Amino acid sequence: MSFSSNATYFNGQKVEDFNIEKGISNPAIAYRFRTDYDGEQDYVIKALNRFLEDPKFSQVQNFVIGMWSDEHDDSPSPILELLATNKAKLQQIKGIFFGDITYEENEVSWIENTSHAVLLEALPALEVYQVRGGNGLLLGKLHHQGLKKLIVQTGGMGSDLLAEVAQADLPNLTHLELWLGAENYGFSGTVEQVMATYRGTKANHLPALNYLGLRNSEIVDKIAAALKDDPILERIETLDLSKGVLSDVGAEALFDNPSIKNLKKLNLQHNYISDDWAEKLNDLGVKIDLSERNTEEEEDYRYVEVGE
Amino acid sequence: MQFTIIANPENRRCQYFVEAVHAAGLPPVQVVSYVDVLNNQVDWDTILTNTDSLRIESFGENFEVWRKLVLRGNRIEPDLSQQITAEHEIKSLVFEQGRIQYSKQLYQGYQHWLQDLQQKLDAYPAVQVMNSPKSIALMFDKMACHQHFSNHQISVVPALPRVVNYTDLRQQMTAKGWNRVFVKLNYGSSASGVLALRVNGDKIQATTSVELIKTLHGVKLYNSLQVKQYTNESDIALIIDILAQEDLIVEKWIPKATSEDGIFDLRIVVIDGKPDYTVVRQSQLPMTNLHLGNKRGTAKAIQELIGIEKWQSLHDLATQAVQTLPNTLYAGVDVLLSSNYKQQYVLETNAFGDLLPHVLRDDLDTYQATVKAAIARWKANQ
Numbered sequence: 001m002s003f004s005s006n007a008t009y010f011n012g013q014k015v016e017d018f019n020i021e022k023g024i025s026n027p028a029i030a031y032r033f034r035t036d037y038d039g040e041q042d043y044v045i046k047a048l049n050r051f052l053e054d055p056k057f058s059q060v061q062n063f064v065i066g067m068w069s070d071e072h073d074d075s076p077s078p079i080l081e082l083l084a085t086n087k088a089k090l091q092q093i094k095g096i097f098f099g100d101i102t103y104e105e106n107e108v109s110w111i112e113n114t115s116h117a118v119l120l121e122a123l124p125a126l127e128v129y130q131v132r133g134g135n136g137l138l139l140g141k142l143h144h145q146g147l148k149k150l151i152v153q154t155g156g157m158g159s160d161l162l163a164e165v166a167q168a169d170l171p172n173l174t175h176l177e178l179w180l181g182a183e184n185y186g187f188s189g190t191v192e193q194v195m196a197t198y199r200g201t202k203a204n205h206l207p208a209l210n211y212l213g214l215r216n217s218e219i220v221d222k223i224a225a226a227l228k229d230d231p232i233l234e235r236i237e238t239l240d241l242s243k244g245v246l247s248d249v250g251a252e253a254l255f256d257n258p259s260i261k262n263l264k265k266l267n268l269q270h271n272y273i274s275d276d277w278a279e280k281l282n283d284l285g286v287k288i289d290l291s292e293r294n295t296e297e298e299e300d301y302r303y304v305e306v307g308e
Numbered sequence: 309m310q311f312t313i314i315a316n317p318e319n320r321r322c323q324y325f326v327e328a329v330h331a332a333g334l335p336p337v338q339v340v341s342y343v344d345v346l347n348n349q350v351d352w353d354t355i356l357t358n359t360d361s362l363r364i365e366s367f368g369e370n371f372e373v374w375r376k377l378v379l380r381g382n383r384i385e386p387d388l389s390q391q392i393t394a395e396h397e398i399k400s401l402v403f404e405q406g407r408i409q410y411s412k413q414l415y416q417g418y419q420h421w422l423q424d425l426q427q428k429l430d431a432y433p434a435v436q437v438m439n440s441p442k443s444i445a446l447m448f449d450k451m452a453c454h455q456h457f458s459n460h461q462i463s464v465v466p467a468l469p470r471v472v473n474y475t476d477l478r479q480q481m482t483a484k485g486w487n488r489v490f491v492k493l494n495y496g497s498s499a500s501g502v503l504a505l506r507v508n509g510d511k512i513q514a515t516t517s518v519e520l521i522k523t524l525h526g527v528k529l530y531n532s533l534q535v536k537q538y539t540n541e542s543d544i545a546l547i548i549d550i551l552a553q554e555d556l557i558v559e560k561w562i563p564k565a566t567s568e569d570g571i572f573d574l575r576i577v578v579i580d581g582k583p584d585y586t587v588v589r590q591s592q593l594p595m596t597n598l599h600l601g602n603k604r605g606t607a608k609a610i611q612e613l614i615g616i617e618k619w620q621s622l623h624d625l626a627t628q629a630v631q632t633l634p635n636t637l638y639a640g641v642d643v644l645l646s647s648n649y650k651q652q653y654v655l656e657t658n659a660f661g662d663l664l665p666h667v668l669r670d671d672l673d674t675y676q677a678t679v680k681a682a683i684a685r686w687k688a689n690q
Contacts, residue, residue, distance in 0.1 A: 004570035004592040006647065017648050034648060067563070067647075104563040104571055104594060105647060110508050 002216075002243065003102050003132070003153075007032070011062045011095035011128045020047045027059035032100060034066025044068050045078055052086050062095040062128075067105040075114045075136070087122035094125075099132030099153070106133075109155030109185035113137035120144060134186050137161055142168035148208075149175040153216075156186025159193050166196035166205075173206050177213035177240065191222040198232050213240035213267075224250035233259035242269035242289065251277035261286060270294075309686055310358055311679070312338040314345060314425075315365035316373060321663055322365060328675035332683065342367045346376040346421070356432040361682045363438045364425070366660035367418065368497075371403045378410045381417030408493070408501050408518065408529040412554040415495035419445045436689070438682050439659055440635035447639065447659040450494050450557040457654055460632040463625060465490075465644075465653045468558040474545035477558060481507070488561035490594075493554055497658065500531045501551050504561055504594035505544070514538045515594050520547050535593050561594070563647040567613055571596065572605055573644040573655065576626035577662045577674055580637060580681035583623040584669045585662075614649055622652055629654045637685070638662050638678045 007015045010030045018031040020043075031051065036043040044065070051057060068076050076098070083090060096119075101111060111133025117140020120129065125146040131137065134154025138161055147170050152161070157180045165178070178197060181187045198212055199205060212232060214223050220241050227233065239260075241250070251273045254260050263286050270292040273281070278290050311329050315322035317339050329337045338359065344350050356362075367373050378398050385391040398410065422441035429435055446453050457464045468484070471477045471491075481489060487508060493501030503516040519532035520543055529550055538544050548556075564571040570592045577585035588605035589596035596602055611619045626641035633639065640661015645652050662674040672680065 002592075005566040005568055008568060036648065036650065102563065102566055102571070102647070103592075104561075104566075107506065107508075107513060110506075110511060 003108060004104075006066065006102055007064060007097060007100045010064055010097045010100075010130075013062050015064055015100070017066075018047050018051060020050050023050060024054040024056040024060065027056045027061075030062035030064050030095070030097075031060075032064040032066045033068075034100075034105075035068060035070045041070075042078075045082060048079065048082055052089055057089065058092065061093060062097075063093070064097040064100045066100045069112075075112050077114050080114070080116060080119050084118040084122040090123055091125055093123060095128035095130075095149075096123075096126065097130040099130075101132055107155070108133060108153065109135070109181070111135060115140060117141065120147075134158065134161070134181065139164050142170060144168075144170055146172065148172050149177075151175070151177040151179075151213075153179040154181050154186065156181035156183065157189060158186060159189040162189045162193045162197055166193070166199075166201050168200075168206070170206055172208050174208050174210040175213075176206065176209060176211070177215065179213075179215045179243070180217035180219070182218045187218070191219055191226050194219070194223055195226050195230075199230075209236055211238040211240065212236050213238075213242075215240055215243045217241070217244040220244035220246045221250035221253070225253040227259075228253065228257050229259060233257075233262050237264040238267065239263050239265075240267040242267045242271075244270070246271040246273060248272075248274050248277045251281055255280050255284065260284060265289075309334055309683060310338065310360045311363065311682070312340060312355060312359040312361070313363045313365055314340045314342065315363075316343075316367060316370040317341050319366070319369055320665075321660070324663075324665065324673070324675045325363060325365065325679070328673070328679045331676060332679050334679075334683075342370065342373040343376075346373065346380070352428050356428065356435055359432070359435050360686055361436045361438060362429075363678075363682075364422075364441065364444060366663075368660070374414065375399075375401065377417035377421065378413045379417065380420055381410075381413035381415065384416045384420060385413075404530075406519075406531040408496075408531060408551075410554070411493050411495045411501065415448055418448065436682065436686055437635065438637040438678060439639070442634045443636040443639075444659040446633065447657045448495060450492060450496075450656060451555070453657060454557065454559075457629060457632065462629045462632060463651070463653050465559040465562055465655060467560070471552065471556050471558045473552045474548040477548060477552075477556075478507070480558070486560055490559045490561050491548060491551070492557050492559070493551055494557045495555065498531075498599065499595045499597040501529070501554070502595060503544070503547065503551075506561065512539060512541050512544060514544045514547070516547070517595060517597075518547055518551075533599070535595060562644065562651070562653065564596075565614065565645040565647050565649055567605060567610060569603065569605060572610060573642055574610075574622055574626075575661065575664075576623055576641045576643060577664060578627050578630040578639055578641060579662070579674065579677045580684070581627060581631065583627045583641075584677065585664055585667055585674050586623070587664060587667065614645060618645065618649060618652075625652055625654060629657060633657070637681055638674070 013030040015030045015032050018033050033044045033047050068079055113133040113136045115138035127146055128149040130151040132153040134157050142164055246268055266286050266288045269289045272294050281288055313325050326337045340350055382391055382394050422445050426441040454464050454467050468480045488506040491503040491505055499517050503514045505514045515537050517532050517535050519530040521528045564573055569590045572588055572590045573596050575587045576583045586607055588610050589602055590605040591602040622643050626643050629641055630636055630639045640658040642655040644655050664674050
C-alpha cells in the first residue's frame, strides 16, 4: 500500500491539477489530468483537448495523467489515442507520467491498463516515461531513441511486458525501473525473464544504463542470487532492490558477490534482513539504504509493500 | 459560578476538565459519576440546584458503565424473549479488549438516559448545558446526523439509505454505480467497525481495523490496531452481516487529498462558534484515526499545500456544521478535502471530540477554552 500520495514533482517540475477554466497559467508546471470526481464523464479527454489547444502549450515540457476513470475501470485507450493523434503538437514534450493514481484512488493491481505503444512510437523525443498499473499493460517494440528514463510500476508485472523490455532498443536509456510485484497480483515472470530485461536478447542492450531498479519484488532473493558475477554490475552505478521481500538469503548473495563493490549505491529499503546481515552489508563500503527493515514478523506475515 | 460534570471520574477527560475549571479560579467542579447515575444513586435536585453550567462528558473506557448502558438499551428491545436472552448474555460478559458488540444497544441505552436527563433539566431552566443531551444524541447517531446536515445544506459525503446486510449493500452499490464505499457502524467511534470496501467485477477488497475471529463457538469481531486487508468475499460478507445487526451507515469512499505523507483530513474542534483547534490527520491507509499509528501533520504544511483559502473554507464548513446542531458549545468535526481539492465534506461530528491534550491556542487547551466559553455564556445570561 505504498502509493499513498499523489506526485508533487515530476521530472523536476511541480505537479498541479489542470484547471479547465484557467488553462495553462504557467508552462513550467507539470499539469495533471484526472477524473473530476462526481463530475462529467470524459472529463480527462475534455481537459486534455483544452490543454492541447492552449496557446502556451508549445512551452509545456511535462504532464501527468492521474486517475482516468471514476467508478468504472475503463481502459486509458481513448487518452492514448488522443495524444497519439496530436503527436505533431507533442514533440517538445520531455516527460509523461501516465497513472499518478494513489492507493485511495484505485488499487494498483486493479488499474485496467492497455498497450502504450501508440504513444511511445508517436513521441521519439520523449525522455522520461513513467506508467503505473500492470493489468493489460504493454509498451510495444520499445525502439526509442530519446528515452532516458523508464519507470513501470505494477502490483504484478506480466512476462509479456518483461519480454518487451528484454527486446527493447533504447540506446540512451540510463534509468530502468521495474516494479515487479507479486504473483497474486499478476507477476508471471521467472527470474531468468527478469534478468533478460537488463541483459537483453541481443548484444549491446541498454548501453547507457546507469540505474537498475528491480523493485517491489517477491522474488528479489532469487534476483540477488542471479546477480552473482553479472557484467551489468561493472557498468551501472545504482542497483535498487528496494520495496521487496529481501531476506538474509538475498543479503548473503549480495555480500558474497564481489561485483557489488563496484556500485556507488545499493538501495535495499524495505526488507526482511536480520541485524547480523544488515551489519555485514553495511561493512561492504558501498553506500547502502537498509531502512524499513522488518525483523520482527514471522514469515507468514511478510508482504510485498506494493501489491495491494 | 459552579460547574458540574457527568463523567467517569477516573478518566483523564474528567481530570482535564476539573483542572481547567481550577485554572479559571472557580470553585471545584461537582463531579457526578456515570456509575452512580446509572445506579440511581444521585440526588439530582441537590446537584442541579447547585449547578450553573453542566458538562456531559464521554462515558467511554469504563466497562461497568458500558454494561449498564447496554442493559438499559437492551430493555428497549421489543421482542421480550430476545431481550431476556440478551440480558442474560450481557450480564455474564467479561471485559474483552477491543470486542465489537452491542453498539446499537449502547446507543439506545445512552440516548434513553439522555432523554431522562433532559426531563430533569427541564425543571431547572437556569442550568446551562454546554452540549445539550439532544445534540449529543444526534452526533452519536451517524445516519441521523448525516440527514440533519443534509437538511441544513451542509456538505456531507453521499450515503446510501439504510443497508440491512451484505447482499443489500452490494445491490445498492450496483444500483448507484458505486465501486468504493466506507461501511461504518452507525453508532461507532474511533474507526471501530469501519471498512473501506471496494469492488471491481469479481474482485473485492476490504481494508479495516476489524479483526474477524472464527471459533467453534461462533464468530467474534475485534478492533485491531493493525489495519488488515480482506480479499475473501465470504469473510467480508460475514463481517458486514454482523456489523449490520448493529446498524450501518454506508458512505461513498471519496479519495482524499494527499500530502507527501499520505492522505489527510482535518479534525477541527469548534468551540463557541470558532474553529480554533485543528489537527491534521495523515495516513498511508484509508483510516486516518491517529490511534491506528497515523501521524499528526502540521497545519503549516497543509496550508501551504492547499492554500489558505481552501484551509479557511474547510474551517468555515466545520463551523457552519456545528451551528446547525441544537445547543452545542463545542464539537469535533472531521472534514475532508477531495483528492482534486474541488469538494469538501463533513465526515462526522463528535460530541466528545475535543480531547486534544497539549494542543494550545492563545495558551489555552480545548478544555480551558470550553470553560472560558461557558463562563462567558453564563455571564451574558446573568
